Amino acid sequence: MIHQEKMLVVSQKQIAKDIFELTLQGNLVKEMEEPGQFVHIRTNPGLDPLLRRPISIASIEKDKNQFTVIYRSEGKGTRLLSQNIEGNEVDVLGPLGNGFPVDEINSGETALLIGGGIGVPPLYELAKQLNKQGTKTIHILGFETAEKSFYENKFSELGETFIATVDGSLGTSGFVTNVLDENEIHFDVLYSCGPTPMLKALEERFHGRKAYLSLEQRMGCGIGACFACVCHVADDSTGSKYVKICSDGPVFPIGKVVLT
Amino acid sequence: MIHQEKMLVVSQKQIAKDIFELTLQGNLVKEMEEPGQFVHIRTNPGLDPLLRRPISIASIEKDKNQFTVIYRSEGKGTRLLSQNIEGNEVDVLGPLGNGFPVDEINSGETALLIGGGIGVPPLYELAKQLNKQGTKTIHILGFETAEKSFYENKFSELGETFIATVDGSLGTSGFVTNVLDENEIHFDVLYSCGPTPMLKALEERFHGRKAYLSLEQRMGCGIGACFACVCHVADDSTGSKYVKICSDGPVFPIGKVVLT
């Protein structure tokens, strides 16, 4: 069930340049299931900005009724969100969408998690759940630069973790694909979230493998009603088949939708 | 000189139903002269609401670089303003306009100050300054109801103070004019601020007396540039003479402008 709830800010801290970690508490957490689901956040009670902001769930703590998001403060909405302090209330709609299927991999098998920039956060809850069920996880995290990187240690605690930065200031210089080129990494299932060019590169490389990609799109409603976030389906001769990223996704099996 | 300044919130408290008292600190206070001047406050940094809100200066403490406003939290802007807490910054443009002339009355003479609702605040600084120069002040303050009344004690400390409430829950039942009817009050100069119907009643009653009225009008710029707050001038056969409330007023000698 999707809920709308004024959730309590338990903590908010800046964890890297422009990157904030926000923990919220409320009953909506009870509904959270799969890693990779997201919430739609109203960043202020007024009309400026008007629309909610979709943000992935980065970590869930059911016992405390809390969950955490990690986001980049960039535009109007996320900047306002970052000004919230402990004790404030934030209007959250969620949990939304379908996340990464953790039961598509067995205990003892190996999952490769590849994240780029603000695509990294949902992989953290995924890594936690996979490890919990006995699946080994390897992580490749790509960032622009060292000062915008985050959660390297948290991921390292769960499994082998490679970092790539575009400017080479941390880990491998270049993209996550450079890490793949330079290391021989074996895995059973791939899970990834990040910018479309990255996802495209992975799609080419891992065509035919078992893999799940989380996509992004500008959203209106976030629940499937407005047709803002639609994608073409691959292998559709009619050109009229589609999925909605908000309600059918954001996670899809590799090759299912046309990346644009 | 008019300044725009991000001023520090020294204190904010609710002093009656919907009525707030806000004290701000900053260099702009150095420019404040006459009681009855006002400031134009941006109630939030975003675009909703868009326009500043004109609020009278209720009290000035030059030595501390502080001044106080008293306002009714009613619409979008004033509601946002009331959410500010100590330590916040508020964007203030001011001081604006021309206030009550305190040198139009001598020490030893008696001033009658009549205020209605949120027209009461500017009279407080006026009463302070008049008393300081040795002028005696008598105050008649009209409110809707007891729970929306404020500053009765503060005015009482400065001079005899009558209260009228529309519902009779405090002081005389009715309007400030009922107080005038029921008491024989002698004065040399009248100063008043309040709703237009009240000012009109006073204008009729005290036609020909020495008196100054502070007017209100919806404003755009607050500084005389947009022609939003214009009033007709009395005794103008051409019908084209005008004054701007924001920059020529808000205080005018009785009978000078046409009250609408």
Added chain:
Amino acid sequence: MNRLQIELPGLSLKNPIMPASGCFGFGKEYSQFYDLSVLGAIMIKATTLEPRYGNPTPRVAETSAGMLNAIGLQNPGLEGVLANELPWLEQFDVPIIANVAGSETEDYVEVAEKISVAPNVKALELNISCPNVKKGGIAFGTIPEVAAELTKRVKEVSSVPVYVKLSPNVADIVGMAQAVEEAGADGLTMINTLLGMRLDIKTGKPILANKSGGLSGPAIKPVAIRMIYEVSQKVNIPIIGMGGIESTDDVIEYFYAGASAVAVGTMNFTDPFICPRIIKELPGKLDELKVTHISELTGRSWKMYGAKANHCS
């Protein structure tokens, strides 16, 4: 007595609040939040003859107190709507207003004829803001004669009353309204979106893949209020008002302007519970305003305070 009950051509509304077309899909998603039977009516997403995929993405962009959309009328097509969407909606006790769109008169006529016989479709809403392919892409809704002709053709085949949805992108909204009234429209819905655009600051590229789109949300409310105020004084058919409604006060403002019912669009996205919330708040508001029935408010702005002067800025 139900103080919110409104009778309009074809529509017996238990209250005058309904979601606007395109902002509520075909109801399924919002039925997760509340029982759709509480609504006065539902304006479903535009239906075209054939299924449409719509425009490439991005299809939405935010603006100050508003948003742009260029969805491109994505919908499952007449057959899909008749086979799946409308039957599903029959479980609710709520009249459906079917929004009809097309690129040629013939499309409209065929959709109107067939959709108007669905049991729960109680009225049609003609979306005339669409580009008219035969007239070189100029919207049906910007030339009175073209809009009137379309209205007439649809009226001939429709089994239910026809409301024409006016586009605000015209100089003379009253002329447009009178033209469609004369052509037989049973009611008006107004306003559709204003044409707008946003460009990406880093690249200069239009944010919408379609480049321009429709501006909706609170930003456009003053334009809608003005148009309804003008039109309601000059026509004898009822108006369902819309454009930026975000509160119960806004609903009251639309009634004052001349609306007999209202639709909420964009704000469903920000607050999925906005329609039931307003429905719940309305009776208290009527008490505050000391009116017995909401219909007493319709047109108060001009009935009580006279007609309009000219303006120049």
Added chain:
Amino acid sequence: MNRLQIELPGLSLKNPIMPASGCFGFGKEYSQFYDLSVLGAIMIKATTLEPRYGNPTPRVAETSAGMLNAIGLQNPGLEGVLANELPWLEQFDVPIIANVAGSETEDYVEVAEKISVAPNVKALELNISCPNVKKGGIAFGTIPEVAAELTKRVKEVSSVPVYVKLSPNVADIVGMAQAVEEAGADGLTMINTLLGMRLDIKTGKPILANKSGGLSGPAIKPVAIRMIYEVSQKVNIPIIGMGGIESTDDVIEYFYAGASAVAVGTMNFTDPFICPRIIKELPGKLDELKVTHISELTGRSWKMYGAKANHCS
């Protein structure tokens, strides 16, 4: 090289930022805040033949991310402006664009002829959003032939280039722009305000004494951007863009759309220092965007990304 210097007909602008007409009076008030010589130009308040008192108050009302005004062209009249306002402005090193308004063609012509010879008036801005008394009150700016005729008549007498200020309250803004270009306009300024209205919730009475007014501010920016995008592709005269500018990014967006300079209106009220602030921020923004001169940005949205598709919502 001055990276912000712009040459337009009659106007040599040290930067492309100027206050919009009616939002800056005749400059006196804002000269308390900063040296007016920093501005690219000043568009002064509309001047009419006779002094005008304007409309009754209230004359302004706030809306979501916008405001309505119905000032009614209050101004000291041609003689007053020539005798007092323009000479006072001569102390600043800044070109003046005189906004000309009237109720009949003859008024415009007389004002244009006389004001255009003032030494610091470098261009005229024809405010054609005014009701045309002889045409029953329909605005000059809603009928292309009427606007063209007015432009032609004013061009005949003006000693300086004439910019025509387009009203957005039309279905076909490109047709309007082309009509005035053909009639001899040297440039366009756009957009003037959208017609709008607000009603008091307690009474139903229009908040503006004039009932309707002009909507300005950030709310209307997407409409302005769309219109400038369309018009700039179809005319060969420069455009001064305006409508809701509140930041340096907004200025960039207007250039991308097709503007060669911009004016800031409403936001002067909220932030009296907005013009000098933007002027100061622009060079840094050009660095960020890696362009040498601001004029390189004009029209980038369509020069680099192709023309526009149709839209239907």
